[in-house]
Amino acid sequence: MSQRLDHIAFIMDGNGRWAKKRLLSRSMGHKAGVKRIKEIILSCFEDYGIHTCSLYCFSTENWNRPKDEIETLFQLLKTFFEEEIDFFKEKGVQIRVLGFLEDERIPSDVLSTIKKAVQETKDCTKNVFNVLFNYGARQEILEATRKLAKKAVEGKVDPERLTLSDFSGMLFTKESSDVDLLIRTSGEERLSNCLLYQCAYAEFVFTPCYWPDFDKKELEKCIREFESRNRRFGAIKG
Ligand code: IPE
Ligand code: IPE
Ligand code: MG
Numbered sequence: 001m002s003q004r005l006d007h008i009a010f011i012m013d014g015n016g017r018w019a020k021k022r023l024l025s026r027s028m029g030h031k032a033g034v035k036r037i038k039e040i041i042l043s044c045f046e047d048y049g050i051h052t053c054s055l056y057c058f059s060t061e062n063w064n065r066p067k068d069e070i071e072t073l074f075q076l077l078k079t080f081f082e083e084e085i086d087f088f089k090e091k092g093v094q095i096r097v098l099g100f101l102e103d104e105r106i107p108s109d110v111l112s113t114i115k116k117a118v119q120e121t122k123d124c125t126k127n128v129f130n131v132l133f134n135y136g137a138r139q140e141i142l143e144a145t146r147k148l149a150k151k152a153v154e155g156k157v158d159p160e161r162l163t164l165s166d167f168s169g170m171l172f173t174k175e176s177s178d179v180d181l182l183i184r185t186s187g188e189e190r191l192s193n194c195l196l197y198q199c200a201y202a203e204f205v206f207t208p209c210y211w212p213d214f215d216k217k218e219l220e221k222c223i224r225e226f227e228s229r230n231r232r233f234g235a236i237k238g
Helices: 015-021 026-048 067-090 107-120 137-153 165-166 216-227
Strands: 007-011 050-060 093-098 129-136 180-182 203-206
Touching: 015 026, 026 050, 026 067, 026 165, 050 067, 050 093, 067 093, 067 107, 067 129, 093 137, 137 165, 203 216
Parallel strands: 007 050, 007 180, 050 129, 093 129, 180 203
Antiparallel strands: none
């Protein structure tokens, strides 16, 4: 691979429309979507040597959806983790959950399962799987600012000397590198509050493919597209 591709992020989108097209319920769409996760994440790690995969699973704005849809999605994610923890562990994949977990709206069984997945894989060192759950980038940035402001009030940091790395160290992604490639499925071309800070220099690839149809072939197309880009980072290259 000619370009650095350490961190790939996915906005998995289009589960609902995939289902609608087949006259199925939105829940069936989420079910088909969750089934796709393992293959794609693993292909990133094993076929492309990518170190970190981030997957946008539930946004802070997704609470605006009907209660039963949220409940179904949560239960599907819970089952996914229950079933796959051992697999990820064996593969050396560290699961991290990025988002606001101290939220009473998250059912306790779902919370304990995802916490268990994090705990059980904490010593894995080969790859990182960031699960963005109850995640919102603006809220993340606000929270980081709040933490630094508190430190400043306590006299622990000098506001004049704050660096970008001090700031990024306060984000949920503090241990991950910046996003190199962000892929959004379903044809929407927006970020929807996903990793705003971390995508400052990311390449974006938008595909019309609905997430439940997004397979290794589609992934390959997106990565090829990424490969064809000329990343300049403000300099003059190529
Ligand atoms: C999945 O797709 C995204 C999640 C919130 C998990 P959607 O449910 O947004 O599907 P569309 O956009 O309605 O088709
Ligand atoms: C973004 O998808 C959130 C996740 C994929 C988790 P949405 O389907 O919620 O985004 P909008 O509402 O179309 O912007
Ligand atoms: Mg959507």
